[in-house]
Amino acid sequence: xxxxxxxxxxxxxxxxxxxxxxxxxxxxxxxxxxxxxxxxxxxxxxxxxxxxxxxxxxxxxxxxxxxxxxxxxxxxxxxxxxxxxxxxxxxxxxxxxxxxxxxxxxxxxxxxxxxxxxxxxxxxxxxxxxxxxxxxxxxxxxxxxxxxxxxxxxxxxxxxxxxxxxxxxxxxxxxxxxxxxxxxxxxxxxxxxxxxxxxxxxxxxxxxxxxxxxxxxxxxxxxxxxxxxxxxxxxxxxx
Amino acid sequence: xxxxxxxxxxxxxxxxxxxxxxxxxxxxxxxxxxxxxxxxxxxxxxxxxxxxxxxxxxxxxxxxxxxxxxxxxxxxxxxxxxxxxxxxxxxxxxxxxxxxxxxxxxxxxxxxxxxxxxxxxxxxxxxxxxxxxxxxxxxxxxxxxxxxxxxxxxxxxxxxxxxxxxxxxxxxxxxxxxxxxxxxxxxxxxxxxxxxxxxxxxxxxxxxxxxxxxxxxxxxxxxxxxxxxxxxxxxxxxxxxxxxxxxxxxxxxxxxxxxxxxxxxxxxxxxxxxxxxxxxxxxxxxxxxxxxxxxxxxxxxxxxxxxxxxxxxxxxxxxxxxxxxxxxxxxxxxxxxxxxxxxxxxxxxxxxxxxxxxxxxxxxxxxxx
Amino acid sequence: xxxxxxxxxxxxxxxxxxxxxxxxxxxxxxxxxxxxxxxxxxxxxxxxxxxxxxxxxxxxxxxxxxxxxxxxxxxxxxxxxxxxxxxxxxxxxxxxxxxxxxxxxxxxxxxxxxxxxxxxxxxxxxxxxxxxxxxxxxxxxxxxxxxxxxxxxxxxxxxxxxxxxxxxxxxxxxxxxxxxxxxxxxxxxxxxxxxxxxxxxxxxxxxxxxxxxxxxxxxxxxxxxxxxxxxxxxxxxxxxxxxxxxxxxxxxxxxxxxxxxxxxxxxxxxxxxxxxxxxxxxxxxxxxxxxxxxxx
Numbered sequence: 001x002x003x004x005x006x007x008x009x010x011x012x013x014x015x016x017x018x019x020x021x022x023x024x025x026x027x028x029x030x031x032x033x034x035x036x037x038x039x040x041x042x043x044x045x046x047x048x049x050x051x052x053x054x055x056x057x058x059x060x061x062x063x064x065x066x067x068x069x070x071x072x073x074x075x076x077x078x079x080x081x082x083x084x085x086x087x088x089x090x091x092x093x094x095x096x097x098x099x100x101x102x103x104x105x106x107x108x109x110x111x112x113x114x115x116x117x118x119x120x121x122x123x124x125x126x127x128x129x130x131x132x133x134x135x136x137x138x139x140x141x142x143x144x145x146x147x148x149x150x151x152x153x154x155x156x157x158x159x160x161x162x163x164x165x166x167x168x169x170x171x172x173x174x175x176x177x178x179x180x181x182x183x184x185x186x187x188x189x190x191x192x193x194x195x196x197x198x199x200x201x202x203x204x205x206x207x208x209x210x211x212x213x214x215x216x217x218x219x220x221x222x223x224x225x226x227x228x229x230x231x232x233x234x235x236x237x238x239x
Numbered sequence: 240x241x242x243x244x245x246x247x248x249x250x251x252x253x254x255x256x257x258x259x260x261x262x263x264x265x266x267x268x269x270x271x272x273x274x275x276x277x278x279x280x281x282x283x284x285x286x287x288x289x290x291x292x293x294x295x296x297x298x299x300x301x302x303x304x305x306x307x308x309x310x311x312x313x314x315x316x317x318x319x320x321x322x323x324x325x326x327x328x329x330x331x332x333x334x335x336x337x338x339x340x341x342x343x344x345x346x347x348x349x350x351x352x353x354x355x356x357x358x359x360x361x362x363x364x365x366x367x368x369x370x371x372x373x374x375x376x377x378x379x380x381x382x383x384x385x386x387x388x389x390x391x392x393x394x395x396x397x398x399x400x401x402x403x404x405x406x407x408x409x410x411x412x413x414x415x416x417x418x419x420x421x422x423x424x425x426x427x428x429x430x431x432x433x434x435x436x437x438x439x440x441x442x443x444x445x446x447x448x449x450x451x452x453x454x455x456x457x458x459x460x461x462x463x464x465x466x467x468x469x470x471x472x473x474x475x476x477x478x479x480x481x482x483x484x485x486x487x488x489x490x491x492x493x494x495x496x497x498x499x500x501x502x503x504x505x506x507x508x509x510x511x512x513x514x515x516x517x518x519x520x521x522x523x524x525x526x527x528x529x530x531x532x533x534x535x536x537x538x539x540x541x542x543x544x545x546x547x548x549x550x551x552x553x554x555x556x557x558x559x560x561x562x563x564x565x566x567x568x569x570x571x572x573x574x575x576x577x578x579x580x581x582x583x584x585x586x587x588x589x590x591x592x593x594x595x596x597x598x599x600x601x602x603x604x605x606x607x608x
Numbered sequence: 609x610x611x612x613x614x615x616x617x618x619x620x621x622x623x624x625x626x627x628x629x630x631x632x633x634x635x636x637x638x639x640x641x642x643x644x645x646x647x648x649x650x651x652x653x654x655x656x657x658x659x660x661x662x663x664x665x666x667x668x669x670x671x672x673x674x675x676x677x678x679x680x681x682x683x684x685x686x687x688x689x690x691x692x693x694x695x696x697x698x699x700x701x702x703x704x705x706x707x708x709x710x711x712x713x714x715x716x717x718x719x720x721x722x723x724x725x726x727x728x729x730x731x732x733x734x735x736x737x738x739x740x741x742x743x744x745x746x747x748x749x750x751x752x753x754x755x756x757x758x759x760x761x762x763x764x765x766x767x768x769x770x771x772x773x774x775x776x777x778x779x780x781x782x783x784x785x786x787x788x789x790x791x792x793x794x795x796x797x798x799x800x801x802x803x804x805x806x807x808x809x810x811x812x813x814x815x816x817x818x819x820x821x822x823x824x825x826x827x828x829x830x831x832x833x834x835x836x837x838x839x840x841x842x843x844x845x846x847x848x849x850x851x852x853x854x855x856x857x858x859x860x861x862x863x864x865x866x867x868x869x870x871x872x873x874x875x876x877x878x879x880x881x882x883x884x885x886x887x888x889x890x891x892x893x894x895x896x897x898x899x900x901x902x903x904x
């Protein structure tokens with residue numbers, strides 16, 4: 001089982017604060033690896049570092065190819081799709097324009113995207129800023145799926161969504177996990193249980209656990225210890 | 240309180256420097272290349288006095304730009320207020336010196352208070368453009384020459400009749416030099432005192448992160464208005480000294496180029512440093528005064544046109560020098576001595592995008608997660 | 609009545625020039641966060657390149673032909689200088705906005721001084737085709753034809769820019785970049801190419817404004833760029849930073865206000881009332897007329 005993405009001794013500083021303090025883990029090819037941890041432990045920063053948006057120190061490699069010195073657009077073109085947190089769509093652009101912007105070198109998989117999210121086809125001319133939160137989340141996922149990518153980074157796709165929409169997004173993530181390798185940042189353990197094969201847990205800028213998802217999630221005491229009480233509560237938020 | 244050698248040096252250095260500078264008019268020393276005449280000649284003293292006045296004005300600008308992070312493009316306005324209001328009071332209305340000074344300083348408080356109250360409602364680039372526009376309004380007013388007060392393009396010569404004798408005549412240039420030195424020293428002391436005071440710490444906190452200041456329950460607007468008025472007032476005082484040194488007012492003091500020149504001075508010397516702005520102001524003014532005579536020298540005149548033309552334009556040379564400094568020495572000249580991250584211009588980064596209202600660049604994440 | 613018509617059309621002509629400068633400023637600021645003080649210098653360089661080629665072609669071609677050729681050169685020079693500035697001076701300072709602004713300040717000083725050094729501080733007379741000086745009667749007012757040239761040019765540029773922004777891929781990238789530059793790069797797009805392009809377009813529009821100002825005033829001088837730039841800045845702030853449509857509206861308002869106030873109140877009051885308008889707009893709507901920043 002080879003590692004598609006390798007992170008070795010990754011450090012990130014924002015001004016005075018040392019946000020990532022030597023993060024190392026692998027993402028196996030195929031399936032979903034979930035990146036877990038409490039708020040503020042460095043999950044989003046890890047994603048931004050992989051995307052070249054955070055000036056990291058250390059090594060990040062995609063299939064053996066070093067990413068750390070590359071500008072963001074080159075990293076993307078090596079085959080990484082990014083779904084940022086907070087449903088970051090271009091609000092002043094239409095849905096169709098948001099998707100058109102994501103096209104790279106032809107071969108855009110509109111059939112796949114519209115099959116997964118039929119609503120986006122109907123709302124092509126609507127301004128993305130006027131979509132509901134769930135629709136905006138689908139649009140950011142669709143943007144990343146439009147091209148064939150080796151790896152997808154998906155940052156908290158269910159944050160702030162209603163339970164019904166969480167189920168819908170989880171379903172989409174399952175499908176996506178069959179198409180590409182996914183690194184998923186997620187607080188909702190129900191979603192993690194449903195989609196993830198492996199888990200990596202961060203705490204205070206360091207990796208504190210890495211292994212198969214089932215092994216960790218079947219041990220509630222361990223989950224509570226690593227993720228705090230809220231983790232246990234969120235297990236029930238999706239049936 | 241123990242006195243460290245460093246603190247002692249910090250207190251002594253300005254004092255020694257001031258005394259040395261005060262002694263200049265007493266020295267009949269020839270400085271070849273740097274000056275045409277000996278140090279105590281009126282021509283040289285006038286160049287030096289101009290350097291000191293503008294060094295002081297540059298320090299007042301640094302209070303705003305370097306210490307608080309407020310990029311104003313209208314600092315020419317308070318300076319020109321000092322020049323023109325006192326010139327009009329002395330020459331057109333034939334007031335006495337103290338009355339003219341009193342009026343000028345009162346105007347120098349009230350006008351910045353009003354303009355700052357309006358302009359500081361916006362931040363960053365919008366503030367820069369608003370101040371630019373206000374200064375432009377001043378320039379238009381001078382140009383328009385209402386009731387023949389300002390003299391329009393011609394400028395306004397200073398009538399010396401109401402001035403004390405010791406400021407009048409070529410032989411008294413040394414007194415004007417001392418006045419300029421006193422002004423520069425005054426600004427130096429005030430700026431040092433102000434940035435060390437408790438509002439001064441808030442100004443520097445605003446420069447680093449305005450939102451954080453707000454979170455602490457302080458009202459950044461009030462502190463910004465305070466520093467705007469103080470820095471403008473110091474510039475107005477500089478305008479009065481400038482008028483006396485040059486014996487007249489010209490529209491050049493309210494041109495956009497003058498504000499840009501102040502910006503250049505501060506950046507050349509190093510923003511938000513103790514001596515940087517003074518050094519930059521002195522150096523810029525010296526070059527600005529001396530480069531034209533360099534361009535007229537036989538060495539330059541003998542060059543082929545492609546070299547001669549750029550060399551005869553002081554602003555071309557200064558502008559180019561400035562670009563090179565920004566590109567390669569962003570800490571300014573004083574930053575050369577103490578280089579490192581987070582100094583000089585780098586520290587001002589972010590002050591152009593206040594409150595995250597302009598654009599939407601997520602280069603720095605709002606929260607780390 | 610005829611005076612009002614003349615003032616209105618002249619004000620629109622002036623507004624047309626402000627718009628040409630402001631549109632580039634606004635696009636550059638919106639996309640890159642750079643307040644471009646060198647924009648006036650692009651204008652001056654373009655206008656002088658036009659004047660220079662006119663002199664070369666004088667007597668060889670008819671005035672009209674030489675003017676068109678010369679203006680074409682001026683626009684090319686404006687665009688090329690702007691693109692070069694972006695590549696050589698702005699790009700190395702990526703993301704460092706203060707330093708970028710300062711570099712453009714230095715450029716504004718240096719280029720203006722260089723132009724003055726080469727061609728002198730005095731105004732240079734533009735040789736314009738005769739018909740631009742002739743007048744056409746509109747509602748009883750004799751309007752110099754150049755006013756129509758200015759207005760029509762600005763209208764064409766406005767429509768062209770809107771088509772560019774709405775219909776082309778680069779336009780899409782620019783609009784998205786104004787909203788969120790980092791996210792554009794995260795979609796695999798090299799946004800720096802759009803920076804160079806926007807600078808070139810801005811330089812071209814500024815040079816166009818320079819050529820038109822040569823027709824409008826009959827001559828060109830080294831300070832022209834700086835003096836027009838200040839009003840263009842005001843237009844950009846009133847219109848809302850980053851908004852082309854807002855700039856167009858604000859340019860018309862500022863141009864008209866300036867003309868009316870100069871005539872009906874007193875000369876020079878036009879400029880002051882524009883500053884007053886700016887103050888009022890800032891007090892009422894600190895984000896400018898268009899409200900938000902991210903519209904095109």
